[in-house]
Every structure is written in C-alpha cells, then in structure tokens.
Amino acid sequence: MHVLLDTNVLLRWLHGDLLPKRVVTLVERAESILVSMVTPWELTIKTSRHPELKLLSSNQLSAGLTQMGARLLHIQREHIERLASLPDHHHDPFDRMIIAQAIEEKFTCVSSDESFLLYKPSGLDLLWK
Numbered sequence: 001m002h003v004l005l006d007t008n009v010l011l012r013w014l015h016g017d018l019l020p021k022r023v024v025t026l027v028e029r030a031e032s033i034l035v036s037m038v039t040p041w042e043l044t045i046k047t048s049r050h051p052e053l054k055l056l057s058s059n060q061l062s063a064g065l066t067q068m069g070a071r072l073l074h075i076q077r078e079h080i081e082r083l084a085s086l087p088d089h090h091h092d093p094f095d096r097m098i099i100a101q102a103i104e105e106k107f108t109c110v111s112s113d114e115s116f117l118l119y120k121p122s123g124l125d126l127l128w129k
Helices: 007-014 021-029 038-049 058-068 077-085 093-105 114-122
Strands: 002-005 032-036 070-073 108-111 125-128
Touching: 002 007, 002 021, 002 093, 007 038, 007 058, 007 093, 007 108, 021 108, 021 125, 032 038, 032 093, 038 058, 038 093, 058 070, 077 093, 093 108, 093 114, 114 125
Parallel strands: 002 032, 002 108, 032 070, 108 125
Antiparallel strands: none
C-alpha cells in the first residue's frame, strides 16, 4: 500500500506527537510513504507569515523525510486535472491538491482533517484519525 501523508500528520509524526496506533501501523507497513510537494510549499508560506509557529525548516523537513523513508510526490498534469474536477468541499488549496493527488494515484491519504471525509465519494481512500 502507498500512503500520502497530509501536512498535519507529517508534522505530528516528525515532532513525535502521539498518533493513533492504526496510523502508525499503516505508515510503518506501507510499501511507500509519500508527501506532496505542496507540503514544503505550505510550510514555507506559513512559517514566513507566522514565525512563532516554528514548524519545520527546509533542512528539518528534508532530514525528517529521509529518516522516515518518505519521498516527495511532485505535481503532475493529471493531478491538476483531477483538482479541477473536485467538488469544492474544502477551501484550503494545499489540502485540495493532496486530495487530488491521492485520488489520481490511488494512494491512501492519511489525515486528521475531518473535511477530507467529504471526498470519499470522489474516490478518496482515506485513513482518518
């Protein structure tokens, strides 16, 4: 199974925050762990706007991805086409791209964002906390 981590799950994982056992088990047993290219973009924007958040620097993110054996999923034309066809349930552009990528690639998306559940009828395979 291939899993695509939402930004909030990735941050919790890398910060050592407690995650549900089924999330930890799924990630540890995954054939591959992916993180959307929008995640570093999102973190950069949020950190520059809110330095007090102390999210992750680019170097910390890169080291964390290496440590957990994850790789970045780049944005492809098909992901953008899928994004254009999604219902407008969620207004966060970063999350919408993660959802589009998960649906298009048929990856299991891992998120704690309740609004991701609205995309299950669109084909999203979701593990929600």
